[in-house]
Amino acid sequence: MSCSNPQSEVKDPGADIPERRTKPKNNQCIKCKTAAPVIQIRHALYCRECFVYATSGKFLKWFLSNFKPNDVHPVFYVAVSGGPSSRYLLQLLHTQMSPRKGKGSFIRPGSAEKLVVIYVDQSKVVPGAENLRNHIEDMVKDFPSVEIIEADVSESWKGSQASISAYLSGQPGQPPSATASEPTADLFDSTLSTSSQESHLALLTHHIILREARKHADSLLGKDSTAPLFLGTSATRVTIKLLSSMSRGRGWSVGSGEVQPESTQYGLNVYQPLLNTSSKEIAYYNRFAIPAHSQAVVNRSFTTFSPPKSSIDRLTEELVVSLERGFPSTVSTVARTGNKISFAGETKEGERLCTLCGWPARAKANEWKNGIAITKLAGEEDESNPLADMLCYGCYTNLTDSRARSHVNYALPGWTDEYAEKQKVTESEMRKEIEDCLIDDNDNDNE
Amino acid sequence: MSSVTRNLNVEFGGGLEILFNHQRQIKLVVSAQGRNPTVRDLIKKLADEHINERRELFIEGDTVRPGILVLINDCDWELRDELDGELEDGDVVVFISTLHGG
Ligand SMILES: [Zn+2]
Ligand SMILES: [Zn+2]
Numbered sequence: 001m002s003c004s005n006p007q008s009e010v011k012d013p014g015a016d017i018p019e020r021r022t023k024p025k026n027n028q029c030i031k032c033k034t035a036a037p038v039i040q041i042r043h044a045l046y047c048r049e050c051f052v053y054a055t056s057g058k059f060l061k062w063f064l065s066n067f068k069p070n071d072v073h074p075v076f077y078v079a080v081s082g083g084p085s086s087r088y089l090l091q092l093l094h095t096q097m098s099p100r101k102g103k104g105s106f107i108r109p110g111s112a113e114k115l116v117v118i119y120v121d122q123s124k125v126v127p128g129a130e131n132l133r134n135h136i137e138d139m140v141k142d143f144p145s146v147e148i149i150e151a152d153v154s155e156s157w158k159g160s161q162a163s164i165s166a167y168l169s170g171q172p173g174q175p176p177s178a179t180a181s182e183p184t185a186d187l188f189d190s191t192l193s194t195s196s197q198e199s200h201l202a203l204l205t206h207h208i209i210l211r212e213a214r215k216h217a218d219s220l221l222g223k224d225s226t227a228p229l230f231l232g233t234s235a236t237r238v239t240i241k242l243l244s245s246m247s248r249g250r251g252w253s254v255g256s257g258e259v260q261p262e263s264t265q266y267g268l269n270v271y272q273p274l275l276n277t278s279s280k281e282i283a284y285y286n287r288f289a290i291p292a293h294s295q296a297v298v299n300r301s302f303t304t305f306s307p308p309k310s311s312i313d314r315l316t317e318e319l320v321v322s323l324e325r326g327f328p329s330t331v332s333t334v335a336r337t338g339n340k341i342s343f344a345g346e347t348k349e350g351e352r353l354c355t356l357c358g359w360p361a362r363a364k365a366n367e368w369k370n371g372i373a374i375t376k377l378a379g380e381e382d383e384s385n386p387l388a389d390m391l392c393y394g395c396y397t398n399l400t401d402s403r404a405r406s407h408v409n410y411a412l413p414g415w416t417d418e419y420a421e422k423q424k425v426t427e428s429e430m431r432k433e434i435e436d437c438l439i440d441d442n443d444n445d446n447e
Numbered sequence: 448m449s450s451v452t453r454n455l456n457v458e459f460g461g462g463l464e465i466l467f468n469h470q471r472q473i474k475l476v477v478s479a480q481g482r483n484p485t486v487r488d489l490i491k492k493l494a495d496e497h498i499n500e501r502r503e504l505f506i507e508g509d510t511v512r513p514g515i516l517v518l519i520n521d522c523d524w525e526l527r528d529e530l531d532g533e534l535e536d537g538d539v540v541v542f543i544s545t546l547h548g549g
Contacts, residue, residue, distance in 0.1 A: 298462030
């Protein structure tokens, strides 16, 4: 007699030893049991029709678990890069935003009156990247009501003239042109490593999406109103993000929304419905179900067609796609683990938010860093670093990860002062902190 | 031994076309001595004759890099013997990169 009842045990998918990819034995579609299969997703085989149907069905099931079937929202926000995942997400949202047949002769209304697409143009900071607005217009023209908000990522830290924290060097409160020494570089300065640049780009893009949606919702629905915002992060992407975030020192904040299927950010309900969908499923669905004229466009990134060792993200991607090929269930296991991670930091009162990325930050980023890395030579004085009090470890590391500069000299996005204000840092305190940073610059001028 | 030839339509997607001189579709002939040409022969020919630079971003050993999907007549090559899959005249072979598929 056995002590345990195996049937009552909760099966944890993460507890299985991953199965190596094997040649499929079965010669039938898992759904219709008649057609010859054309696709293998993890260890299941599908014919083309069943694959497209099952993929839409998976999304519908997720959608209905979060949205009541007859509710009509005034607006859905969706972030669209024009790439495969966001193209796929648009296609699936379209199925829920057009009126469709319900029970009997009842026609169910679309789930939202309007779709607002937020597109962040990266073409001014990523060499070789294109502005994809025209392509995105093609992708959304079948929606009953749609608006596209286009934001330029290179504007995020410029034009914020009133911002006292926008520039960490030069005269506080002045744009760089007004300073004598013209000291500010941007966050994509070539002295920063590719890893840092791509991390900045991801961070800025994420914030711009949220800020544009917030701004739009404030004016359409009223201040602090909430609305759904959809992001098309796939299982493959979230796995890369999870692993690379940890290796960049962002482990502390990884449980606060970036890798979760649902979260609240900027007062918006942020949904990531594709966290269980691999890039392979997305690529096949797009090929089978999306017309050629409105296909996804793959834009250049900092490491497009670069060797794997060119950045942390690129190397992590190499690891993840190799795992996906050899052991097809491992990636979804990591992605599901990400879903379960929750923030285990301080309580709300003691919580400090990073003024750059807005995620929870451990106190004193530089102390943590000093403890694990050689940051200065013997005999050098221990200087206090106001920047370390403002940033999380990940952002601090990114900003100070410069091979050519020994001091931080970068423009921060205009929103950093908003965050600082939220943390009740007064303007004069901020000004003082920033002025402390200026010492290096004056030193340079006197040379 | 006689040479066996196959006329193929090859397509590239997911940004892979950049490696192939920005061509999304090419027609080519693959041949083998005394046997039917396979996907392995096709991949070698593409890497040897159709990529000007950075061929290592397409090929790894004798197969495609991880992250590149292969479809033969819209069927996942995993269901068709992968590298050893024999090609027929008129087959459509699609290579899709999922790298950087934001
Ligand atoms: Zn079927
Ligand atoms: Zn941060």
